[in-house]
Amino acid sequence: MDDRLEVTPGFKFNDWELRGVPLRIEVGPKDVANGTFTLARRDLPGKEGKHVVPQEGAAAHVAKTLEAIQQNLYARALAFRQANTHEPNDYAELVEVVQRGWAYAWWCEGEACEAKVKEDSKATTRCMPLEQPGGEGACIVCGRPARRKVYFARAY
Numbered sequence: 001m002d003d004r005l006e007v008t009p010g011f012k013f014n015d016w017e018l019r020g021v022p023l024r025i026e027v028g029p030k031d032v033a034n035g036t037f038t039l040a041r042r043d044l045p046g047k048e049g050k051h052v053v054p055q056e057g058a059a060a061h062v063a064k065t066l067e068a069i070q071q072n073l074y075a076r077a078l079a080f081r082q083a084n085t086h087e088p089n090d091y092a093e094l095v096e097v098v099q100r101g102w103a104y105a106w107w108c109e110g111e112a113c114e115a116k117v118k119e120d121s122k123a124t125t126r127c128m129p130l131e132q133p134g135g136e137g138a139c140i141v142c143g144r145p146a147r148r149k150v151y152f153a154r155a156y
């Protein structure tokens, strides 16, 4: 609870938002009189993320809202990942796409190929997913047979 009297509500809202608090519960004089409180979601700024709810069943409201926040953030992150993951058709395209996202491509697992990618694009292998498409492809760098697809990306 933030009961500081020396700062304004706006200062407090901002202060907690900067700390990453996902859900703010506001209780003002009007809320006390009406038996309500206001939930303010960090993931939905402005009026869209504010809801006045009855104090009765407060824990259930908070739990339900936190679940909705989690689902929203997950969906947003998944959409971002999908929008920024590319499957390059050749090496030149790999070098280009890793400048702004991830490249998912076959890799022969040779150190020389990874070193070349790093030298040409500053990207390295980031993840070798446990779930693989199966079969064999051609290494995006050298063209030799590759049994696994990996994610290449630049560190930031």
Ligand SMILES: [Zn+2]
Residues within 6 Å of the ligand: 107, 108, 109, 110, 113, 139, 140, 141, 142, 143, 144
């Ligand atoms: Zn290779």
